[in-house]
Amino acid sequence: MSLLTYLFEHFYSEEQLVQRAGISQKQLQLWQSQALVPLPAYRVMCKVSCESFFGEYQEQQSLSFYAKGTIDWLQQVAKLSDAEQAYAIFKSEYQQVLDKLKNVFGHEFFDTINLGDDHITSEWQHFLNGTYGLCTKSGLAHDIAVKESCIGVIKTLLAKQALNEHESNLLNTAVTMLDQASALFAPHERQGSSRKTYIDDVRCQFELSV
Template sequence: MRALLDYLNTCCLSESQLLFRCGLTPERLEALQREGRAPLPSYRLRCAGAVTSFFGEHALEGELAWYPQAMAEWLIAAEHADAAALRAHFERRYRAELARLTEQGLAVEPAGGLDEEWAHFLAGTYGVCTRHGRVEQIAAKGAMVALIDRLTERQARVSLPAPELALLRRAVDLLDEVEAWFAPHERAASSRARCVDGVRRRYLGGGA
């Protein structure tokens, strides 16, 4: 529990921190989420226990929530746009990042379409698997996982020629930059473990 809380408090914003930064009430945040204008929490922690102090022991029960760091920036925009405009804004930023990666010889279209990516964004998924939850990180993360899997055939290839190894190294390094570290209980099953740590060990001569 301590390791999880340390991770969440270091890498994410608690709901109370988020509301304070944006000057919103909990009710307003819930309304934006219902309207499809803001993502749900990336992490929810249901708590049931007791607190002990000078005044004795008291039972506690409730739920705590955490969001990615970029959620504050998104909420400010969400206050001034409807769901359709926000979806279009998401797509523009997403496609612009793919275009930038294409110019660098790195882009591979992610497996899911934009509708699927938007749905994952609103569900809070990308606060779990990207460093800050920014749209550009979401696009880069999906593209780099797809490129790494294509080059290595999901690590089924025994070896790669030098030009492909150079491209693989660039893809892994970028994925390392944009991807989350993941909470302790998630790391072993994460795309970081498979596509960064595992690929470096198998193909790039590096430790995890």
Template sequence: MLLNCLYSEFYEEQVFLDLLGLSSADWQSLLERRVMPAASYLFTNSSLCVSFFGQYQERELYRFHLKSHRRWFEDLQCFGLTQEQAAKAFFLSRFRNAKEAFRAGELGSRLHASYPEVLSAFDGDLEERTWGHFLNGTYGICTRDGQPDTIFQKQVGVRYVEKITETEPHWFPDDQLGLLRQTVDFLDGVESEFAAHEVSQSSRQRCIIDVRERYLAERVAA
């Protein structure tokens, strides 16, 4: 059930605000100053109650926030980030540091040596779009914790899997299977599971489930 999925990974907005110690006015101020991500899911619930006195209908809107976005709020508080410019600079610093750490790591260095054009696409325009998607709650849906580091890892994992699999399975070289498998596993570790109704449209389906089935499973079977 969708609601069970949402309550397991997300806080309903009033619970979220209570945990942060915020009033509704405080929360609205954070959103207007563009320093906190908005709700990742809006859920409308319609209910019908029937009794001796007749029927009663009720319609409610729930907003769900990724649980780990609480950490982002704590960082804002800790570092005194009260305006968008400062919050964005902090976000991009972590995003860029994740890029450098990835490039210096074993998997990242191998991928960069084979496909240098992928990391070069992580430019200012992409950073601007990423910040916008962060604020509108998108990364609460598609990453496990919605943090800047994880967002970079998700983005780069998707791009490398897409690049590697430009070669069709029947032409794919055996000596690249290990690299592809590592990249898919890396992406699997940072990308969310998605709600059941979303999976078929997601990068999890395209870059993890389908790639394992088309490129990796058949090689194991062979």
């Protein structure tokens, strides 16, 4: 699979994004400058060469790609007036997921992963930079919280010399949830991606089911 095939299959180009959201590119850029909307997950510079009956033609193109979940975020942003309100929504959604995951993994164990307010503030900046549009399926707070939490769980369990049955079950649960929230990653990224490290390699090492 080529890079462009992957991007057009799993993401919206900027043109597709604004068309589906019913906004202009100028409006998108304004919201980005106001720290309301994330930057693109990918920017691609293309040198296009064309041959036809009319001869050869070349041009440079710049393409931007966004996680498909960005549409949902744009719908929320349209009702807001500033970045503080946007962050409040992001933080609330993130925290709701953390509260649910505490019940999945156990409060005492989950609290050792250290996912407090400072962590969520840092995640907000990564969200705005487009980082999570690249490495999660939706690019939204829900998948981001699942991804970071499950990686924390997996790291904690891998640090143990041996796992008991309960811990093995927790590991399997964390890997499965991470798989559901994580992007596939572009072909050139996969070898060094978190998906390979915390999903593919862990499944292989512990013979976990897919």
